[in-house]
Amino acid sequence: MQLKSLTLQNFKNYRRETFSFHDRFNLITGENGHGKTNLLEAIHFLSTTRPFKQHKMEDIICFGQTEGRIKGEFNTRSGLSEVHIMLDRGGKTIKLNGKVLYDSRKITGRFNVVTFLPEDTEYVKGSPADRRRYLDILVSNFEPVHPRDLKQYSRAVSQRNAILQKATKKSDILELWDGQIAELGGRIMNRRIATIEKLKPLVAGIYNTIAHQKKQIKVEYNSPVSTEGNLEENIREGLQTNLQHDIKRGHTTVGPHRDQPEFILDGRDASKFASQGEAKTLAIALRAAEISLIRSILGRLPIVLLDDISSELDRGRKLFLFKLLSEFQGQIFITALETTDVIYEGQKKTFLIKDGKAKTA
Ligand SMILES: Nc1ncnc2c1ncn2[C@@H]1O[C@H](COP(=O)(O)OP(=O)(O)O)[C@@H](O)[C@H]1O
Ligand SMILES: [Mg+2]
DSSP: OEEEEEEEEEETTEEEEEEEOOSSEEEEEOSTTSSHHHHHHHHHHHHHSSOSSOOOHHHHBOTTOSEEEEEEEEEETTEEEEEEEEEETTEEEEEETTEEESOTHHHHTTOOEEEEOGGGHHHHHSOHHHHHHHHHHHHHHHOTTHHHHHHHHHHHHHHHHHHHHSOSOOHHHHHHHHHHHHHHHHHHHHHHHHHHHHHHHHHHHHHHHHHTSOOOEEEEEEOSSOSSSOHHHHHHHHHHHTHHHHHHHTSOOSSGGGOEEEEEETTEEHHHHOOHHHHHHHHHHHHHHHHHHIIIIIOSOOEEEESSTTTTOOHHHHHHHHHHHHHOOSOEEEEESSGGGOOOOSOOEEEEEETTEEEEO
16 A cells, blocks of 8 residues: 555645655655654544544644645555545544545555654553553554444443442442443453454564564563453453442542553563663564554555654664665655665655655655
């Protein structure tokens, strides 16, 4: 799958710009603050219908404007697909091949993109919530219903918490929410654990290739309930066993919203002990494993976006990383301050971004 072309209108600092991309390697350079990351974000938005982070629409639309557009043409196995996203203060309207889509999963299930961002190290060094987020994004590649389940699950937890905080008789309504939490939570946990099982062997291999050393890397999924057997039942039991405790605390302490995925580097919790460079290498290995899984499970090559990838990596690691990228057969978009920051011998197209305008070099 490749993105052939892209038109941006009032998207962040792009007023109006059209791009025609290379099928393999697109290098995006330019000084700080001119729109390199914004361009990657537009591609991400077009492929997933989401910006990089939760944002208000008015932060995505160019300052002072009321509407924005992202339009692009993908080349997929089943032919050309045109995606057109219109943004306004109220939200977004998505068109696929000229028809309005009411279910954005039609997009997310179709165009896979893997994004390497500088803040990916948060998955390693940050909180369990950051790691849950990484894992849920990973799962969503293979299970397009996952985000919807997460949303419903989180609503059920909020409802249960609201009841826990009231002094009224609780049991009947609580049972109803317990049922929903167990059912959705069981599905969420199952998918996360199954995905980690597939991820594990890949991450270690990629890490050691980039770092050119032999580190033991483990990925664990820790939960207050057992992660074996019938997970729905385990959660239901956990909720009941912890009911008094939950009433005292005023919130639900059992379920996938409390689970803790962990990365273990040579026997130690990476969130506490990994150095900045190790965290970066691990974050890259996690994304590279995501590419590998998409290829093996879905049989397609995702579009790969890399933002400022080589900062904080020593020369050796940089060389191995770019070697991996050269071997990747799919389409790559990579930003860098200088063209010399990127080591790539193959054919490519270079874009110089200045003030929301692009020049090809
Ligand atoms: N909604 C917006 N409208 C106009 N400009 C924006 C908007 N959001 C961010 N910007 C501008 O985009 C610029 C940052 O672009 P970015 O792509 O992050 O730069 P870089 O080239 O360093 O990656 C900043 O100058 C910021 O003010
Ligand atoms: Mg940037």
